[in-house]
Amino acid sequence: MAPTSSPAGASDDIQRVLGIEGTAWAASAAVYEVESDEVSIESDPYQPESGGIHPREAAEHMSEAVPSVVETMLEAAGERAAEEGRDPEDAPIDAVAFSRGPGLGPCLRIVGTAARAVAQRFDVPLVGVNHMVAHLEIGRHYSGFDAPVCLNASGANAHVLAYRNGRYRVLGETMDTGVGNALDKFTRHVGWSHPGGPKVENHAKSGEYVDLPYVVKGMDFSFSGIMSAAKEEYDSGTPVEDVCRGLEETVFAMLTEVSERALSLTGREALVLGGGVGQNERLQGMLREMCAQRGADLHVPEDRFLRDNAGMIAVLGAKMAAGGDTLAIEESAIDADFRPDEVPVTWRAGEPEPAPAASTRVEVGDAAQQQGAEATVSIEGDRVVKRRVPRSYRHPALDERLRRERTRVEARLTSEARRRGVPTPLVLDVDTAESTITFQRVGDRDLDAGLTAERARAVGRHLATIHDAGFVHGDPTTRNVRVASDTGDGDRVFLIDFGLGYHTGHEEDHAMDLHVFAQSLAGTADDADRLQAAAEDAYRATSDRGDIVLDRLRAVEGRGRYQ
Numbered sequence: 001m002a003p004t005s006s007p008a009g010a011s012d013d014i015q016r017v018l019g020i021e022g023t024a025w026a027a028s029a030a031v032y033e034v035e036s037d038e039v040s041i042e043s044d045p046y047q048p049e050s051g052g053i054h055p056r057e058a059a060e061h062m063s064e065a066v067p068s069v070v071e072t073m074l075e076a077a078g079e080r081a082a083e084e085g086r087d088p089e090d091a092p093i094d095a096v097a098f099s100r101g102p103g104l105g106p107c108l109r110i111v112g113t114a115a116r117a118v119a120q121r122f123d124v125p126l127v128g129v130n131h132m133v134a135h136l137e138i139g140r141h142y143s144g145f146d147a148p149v150c151l152n153a154s155g156a157n158a159h160v161l162a163y164r165n166g167r168y169r170v171l172g173e174t175m176d177t178g179v180g181n182a183l184d185k186f187t188r189h190v191g192w193s194h195p196g197g198p199k200v201e202n203h204a205k206s207g208e209y210v211d212l213p214y215v216v217k218g219m220d221f222s223f224s225g226i227m228s229a230a231k232e233e234y235d236s237g238t239p240v241e242d243v244c245r246g247l248e249e250t251v252f253a254m255l256t257e258v259s260e261r262a263l264s265l266t267g268r269e270a271l272v273l274g275g276g277v278g279q280n281e282r283l284q285g286m287l288r289e290m291c292a293q294r295g296a297d298l299h300v301p302e303d304r305f306l307r308d309n310a311g312m313i314a315v316l317g318a319k320m321a322a323g324g325d326t327l328a329i330e331e332s333a334i335d336a337d338f339r340p341d342e343v344p345v346t347w348r349a350g351e352p353e354p355a356p357a358a359s360t361r362v363e364v365g366d367a368a369q370q371q372g373a374e375a376t377v378s379i380e381g382d383r384v385v386k387r388r389v390p391r392s393y394r395h396p397a398l399d400e401r402l403r404r405e406r407t408r409v410e411a412r413l414t415s416e417a418r419r420r421g422v423p424t425p426l427v428l429d430v431d432t433a434e435s436t437i438t439f440q441r442v443g444d445r446d447l448d449a450g451l452t453a454e455r456a457r458a459v460g461r462h463l464a465t466i467h468d469a470g471f472v473h474g475d476p477t478t479r480n481v482r483v484a485s486d487t488g489d490g491d492r493v494f495l496i497d498f499g500l501g502y503h504t505g506h507e508e509d510h511a512m513d514l515h516v517f518a519q520s521l522a523g524t525a526d527d528a529d530r531l532q533a534a535a536e537d538a539y540r541a542t543s544d545r546g547d548i549v550l551d552r553l554r555a556v557e558g559r560g561r562y563q
């Protein structure tokens with residue numbers, strides 16, 4: 001970075017950074033050498049004797065193992081300094097980076113204490129790293145991709161992120177447990193030791209696929225229903241290999257589908273994987289196939305950088321330190337609920353913003369074919385033919401089931417919304433066997449290419465109307481709303497793509513629709529807050545239960561999902 005563009009406190013002489021990790025199970029220290037781009041890691045895992053991770057036991061492990069791996073790495077750094085003939089009076093490292101959160105509080109406190117002690121001992125800067133951002137920055141670092149979508153598939157988390165406007169935006173995430181924890185809970189049920197993920201992978205290899213619930217809402221998803229169903233399957237005598245196969249096929253297809261949706265929505269053409277579950281070969285294979293099908297690049301980091309490790313902390317720590325993003329000791333408290341979108345992304349300051357989504361397209365006349373995230377849509381005059389194409393990354397049985405179900409649901413709910421007075425296209429023909437629907441053509445652009453507060457208000461009104469009628473849209477993104485530019489703003493705002501909808505009276509499900517819309521605004525618009533406020537005002541004014549649903553929406557947004 002040129003000195004003139006560096007923020008105050010920026011330093012160009014960060015050459016060696018010590019990283020410390022210990023959010024849950026991996027006591028780990030690493031040294032990153034900036035010039036050679038080399039990372040050495042020393043880790044000591046905590047292995048529960050029975051059951052899952054016990055926070056107190058984990059902290060006891062950390063209190064012994066963290067100082068020990070740190071000393072090992074510092075000794076190695078000292079030896080290296082001597083070999084290179086550096087002044088023994090100089091510190092062997094130039095900064096200390098530590099996992100500040102999210103994670104288990106008692107473990108994080110030990111990591112923080114160790115990091116502060118080393119920083120003071122060598123009088124070097126302290127850097128507080130967000131563990132989740134580190135999981136995805138390590139992939140970006142080694143891939144060289146500018147603006148990838150990032151899929152974090154770790155133990156306590158699962159989310160899809162993309163950088164925009166100084167932050168990593170959460171485009172989608174789990175509504176309940178992290179993906180690894182979900183698998184681990186199933187394996188505990190069948191009596192296997194922790195961690196369960198690798199055991200699911202091994203057993204799935206000889207298993208036959210079984211159907212389990214598949215739950216994707218926009219780009220969010222949940223695992224609790226699948227996990228209960230998987231336990232029931234096992235209890236009813238289905239061979240455990242088959243349940244493991246069903247679990248992998250279902251859970252990883254969900255993660256792959258939301259990643260594809262995120263690529264489609266943001267118009268990005270690269271994906272990086274992060275997190276311990278990312279070591280799973282079936283997940284990697286699905287992502288590889290999905291990316292190949294749509295011509296996107298994929299980067300899968302080495303296993304040692306996927307599972308929890310201090311290398312990723314040291315690499316991101318070096319970038320933060322070089323830009324002066326360091327912490328005073330007295331401000332270096334840990335944060336057990338540290339969300340990735342809370343992190344000001346200082347190390348990418350000065351980079352150009354990622355190119356906008358391909359969505360600024362406006363169709364003229366009889367535009368030809370469009371490839372959505374799940375269907376091929378061809379526009380033929382005043383008609384639109386939508387065909388859900390097979391997704392080869394999915395197990396054929398699951399693929400068939402999803403395409404058939406979604407086609408049936410889409411046709412039914414599009415018409416039902418229309419009967420309730422919400423503008424939607426007329427359904428002209430349905431062919432369930434071919435997963436094809438013919439619609440009337442509506443609007444002349446997607447909402448993301450014509451966002452105004454008035455139109456956001458119309459979306460709020462329409463969602464309120466269908467919710468009061470007892471169903472949800474399931475995926476109300478700015479790409480699933482069509483607008484007509486020749487009529488007054490907000491006049492003709494059509495909802496399309498009801499394939500993920502379902503009947504429900506629960507305010508949680510209604511709030512989720514609004515949440516999906518808010519997330520898609522955040523992913524596509526700079527004034528997302530204003531637009532979302534417009535949608536919510538209209539929702540409140542239209543719905544009989546506006547206040548209840550909006551209260552629930554606040555709860556959904558504020559929920560710490562790190563379980």
Ligand SMILES: C[C@@H](O)[C@H](NC(=O)OP(=O)(O)OC[C@H]1O[C@@H](n2cnc3c(N)ncnc32)[C@H](O)[C@@H]1O)C(=O)O
Nearest residue numbers: 023024154155156157180195197198276277280307308
């Ligand atoms: C907050 C932090 O502590 C947490 N880290 C974490 O959960 O460790 P991580 O190393 O990213 O992931 C561990 C999970 O990864 C799963 N796992 C490991 N190998 C796997 C495999 N081959 N297939 C499926 N899951 C696997 C384990 O079962 C376990 O649930 C996180 O990043 O969410």
Ligand SMILES: Nc1ncnc2c1ncn2[C@@H]1O[C@H](COP(=O)(O)OP(=O)(O)OP(=O)(O)O)[C@@H](O)[C@H]1O
Nearest residue numbers: 372373374375377384425439440441442446479497
């Ligand atoms: N009835 C319609 N009239 C005009 N355009 C339409 C219509 N239906 C779909 N389109 C266009 O095709 C695009 C993709 O349609 P749709 O969202 O239904 O497919 P999809 O594959 O489910 O997409 P995604 O999963 O990305 O939302 C829409 O964004 C819209 O531009």
Ligand SMILES: [Fe+2]
Nearest residue numbers: 154155276308
């Ligand atoms: Fe992790």
